[in-house]
Amino acid sequence: MQSGTVERYLDLYHQFAGETSIGTPVEVSLEDLADVLFCTTRNVKLVLRKMEEEGLIAWQPGRGRGNRSRLIFQSDRDTMLLDLARVMAQRGDYKLAFELIHKHGKGSQVKERFTEWLDHHFGYRAEMGEGKGLVDTLRMPVQLPIITLDPGDIYYAFDAHIVRQVFDRLVEMDAATGQIVPSLAHAWECSQDATVWQFHLRKGVHFHNGYPLTAEDVRFTLERLRVDKAHNWLMRSVVKIEAPDPRTIRIELAKPNRIFDQFMSSSTASILPRDAVLKEGEAFWRSPIGTGPFMITEWNEDRLMLAANPSYFSGRAHLDGVVIAFMPPEHGVSSIKCWEKLLIDHSVQVTKPEAEWDSVETLSQGCTLMTWNMGRLGPQQSPLFRKAMDLLIDRRRMIEDLGEDRKYPARGLRPDAHTPYRTIRFDRNEADLLLRAAGYEGKPITMYAGTSHRTDAEWIQARCAEHGIPVNVQILTSYKLQRDTSEADCVLYSIVLDQDDVCEIESYEQHGSFLKEHLQPEFREWAKLQIDLALAAKSTDERRIVLGQIEERLREESYVLFLVHRKNNAAFQPGLKGVTVSPLGWIDFKDVWVQTGSGVVM
Incomplete structure (x- = not known):
């Protein structure tokens, strides 16, 4: 049975069946049917004949002037609707399937039955x-829609995950050991002061179009990152990129960076095919190719x-x-x-x-947090108000009330060995005292949040209302949230740290990062100096201490409210x-x- 015929049957059923049971005649005219099917009466006759041949209807044409025709529906609407939705899903038209059910399935159990079928699909x-x-x-x-698969502009974890399936990087971070391991480069080295890095490409690697990987592809990718890309921070202090031979890439830096190999393991440093990108332009990104x-x-x-x-x-x-x-x-x-x-x-x-x-449960390396927009006038300009907001949020109650994948209260960006045992301070009385000291008079604040953080936002909204703080929650799609938050007093979202140090630096330096864009220029400049010191540090402990000072200041001055750490699960x-x-x-x-x-x- 053709899906087009079934869709027309559902259109007619929706318009004329009403409460009529299957097998009961309904009086109609060809003109009525033509209006519903958006075609001529001649084409209506062809459609009716097709439906009769497939046993969907019985048609009794009216004889003589004033005698209306009779249409008899012979197939159950819900069965037809569910079958057609399944056919659409099997060919990948999920959106059309749901639109069809939304249009024709009101008051029925079709949506629930279709969702149950999807769980097995x-x-x-x-x-x-x-x-x-x-x-x-x-x-x-x-x-989650894919916003972009251009590594230089990715912002969301889902986009980064798909990029990692399609592209490769020079090196990779082994999540189990925390060590940098070979990928497209089989070996690499740096100068004693960590200002010159050289990577050696392995042989026999090809892009999906069959073209071999060369050092020119790497040079093109890294040069492209330096120009007008959200992640040009990755190329901070790079002064020269050379390809002395087809299998070697040499990079000179103006300042020491002892974890530059970690930078090259970032999703944003995924290597592109030079010739294909230049030849196809924007069309390349509608179906990109890599070596992945x-x-x-x-x-x-x-x-x-x-x-x-x-x-x-x-x-x-x-x-x-x-x-x-x-x-x-x-x-x-x-x-x-x-x-x-x-x-x-x-x-x-x-x-x-x-x-x-069997199951796999891991603690997500990141957190849900709320950043204050310090570039916008509002109550958040008062450090007393920001501290009060921090104190009135009971993280453990938030986890108990909302459940799901929320696991532990967050004190910072990433969980550590003490996270399961740590208590985050919560004091309603001191919060009220701070609100009065700040001179807060009940001015509403506007909170932006993505669709996946609706329940978190509404929970915070309810807690704020208990203290006389009206919160206007605006739920936006990922695309809209990323484009403009200038009218928001605060933004609620999650950060996922694919790699500890690199992703933390990314949060402070990436164009469009809420954390960077919402901080005052003075803080951003200070943070940049701290990052320079961290990159020059000769030990991991020293680097962690220096970077930790940025997070500590964010917490102490309540520019950021760290909320909860989440868990990831897979049952199979x-x-x-x-x-x-x-x-x-x-x-x-x-x-x-x-x-x-x-x-x-x-």
């Missing part, structure tokens, strides 16, 4: 591919499709493909966190209850192996595989 499946062989595919639902473990085969408003790179230099991915479905948040899909349980092998019968599934059947959660909070695709046999008994 997503996850791991071994399916027959076009070449008749089995294809291992992982389908993931997300409510996965290649983009389709990217639209409904989904992103990735296929394994068969010649990946670090070993082919076990999965053949990944499909990421962009679920419309306005339809309230229950699977916003579904990726935590999506690693289900649908090709085998479930023999163990969910409670016995025991047969699925290689499941890890990256520091960005997402499942690493490359090493996921399925154990099809019973395994070896030890």
Whole structure:
């Protein structure tokens, strides 16, 4: 049955069926039907004939002047709607499926039934591919749109995660050991004063279009980062980038940077194919190519499709493909966190209850926080008011009330060994005293927050109301939130630190970072000097102390309210192996595989 015919049936049912039961005639005219279907009466007759042939309706044309025709609906609307929504989802049209249900499914259980079906649609499946062989595919639902896949402009963790699937960097940070390990570069060294760095590229690496990686691609990528990119901070103090031969890249710095190799492991330093970027211009970014473990085969408003790179230099991915479905948040899909349980092998019968599934839980390296916009006039200009706001928020109660992935109260950007035992000061009485000392007279404050932080924002709004502080909460999409926060007194969001030092510096220096843009110029200049000292530090401990002074001042002067640390979870059947959660909070695709046999008994 063609989907176009079913959609027209649903349009007619919506307009004429009303409370009429299946099989009951409804009087209509061809002109009435033409108005609903937006076509001529001649085309209406063709549509009706098609519907009759497929058993959807019975049509009794009127005979003679004044005699109206009769239309008899013979198929259940909900069944037809659910079947069509499933067909749309299977071909990747998730947004259209939800729009269809929203239009025709009011007052029914179709949306709930469709969402339940989606929970089984997503996850791991071994399916027959076009070449008749089995294809291992992982389908993931997300409510986060991809803002950009240009490494130089990425801001959100989800974008950075996808960039890491498509592109590679010169070196990588091993999350387990905290050490820098080879990637596109097999070796590297720096001068004694850490002002000259040299990287040596491995042989045999190719971009997805088949062209070999050369030092010119690296030079082009890094030079591009220096010019008008949100992450040009990564090239701070770089004075010269040279490619003395096809396999060597040499970088000179004006100031010492003893963790420049860590800088090169950042997602923003992902290496681009020079010739393809220059040739295709903006078109390149609609389907970018890199050297990474996965290649983009389709990217639209409904989904992103990735296929394994068969010649990946670090070993082919076990999965053949990944499909990421962009679920419309306005339809309230229950699977916003579904990726935590999506690693289900649908090709085998479930023999163990969910409670016995394997799981991975990690503490997200970052926090949820609120930054005050010091470039805008308002109560936040008073340090007493900012301190009062800090004291009136009970982080532990916030975690107890809201639950979900909120784990511990936050004192700073990242959790440490003491985080589970630390108590963050909360004092309602002192908060009220500070509000009076600040001369606060009840002026409303405007808080911006993304869609994923709605409940956090509304909880803070309620606590502030208890102290006579009206908060106007504005919930914005990620795209709108990133573009302009000049009218906000504060912004509530989360920071994810993929790599400790580099991502912390990024928060202070990236163009568009709420933390940077909201701080006073004097503070930003002081922070920049602290970062220079940290980069020149000869030991990790010294560097951490220097960077920690920036965070300490943010906390002491209450420019930032650190709120909670969150956890990442992934629950999956025991047969699925290689499941890890990256520091960005997402499942690493490359090493996921399925154990099809019973395994070896030890």
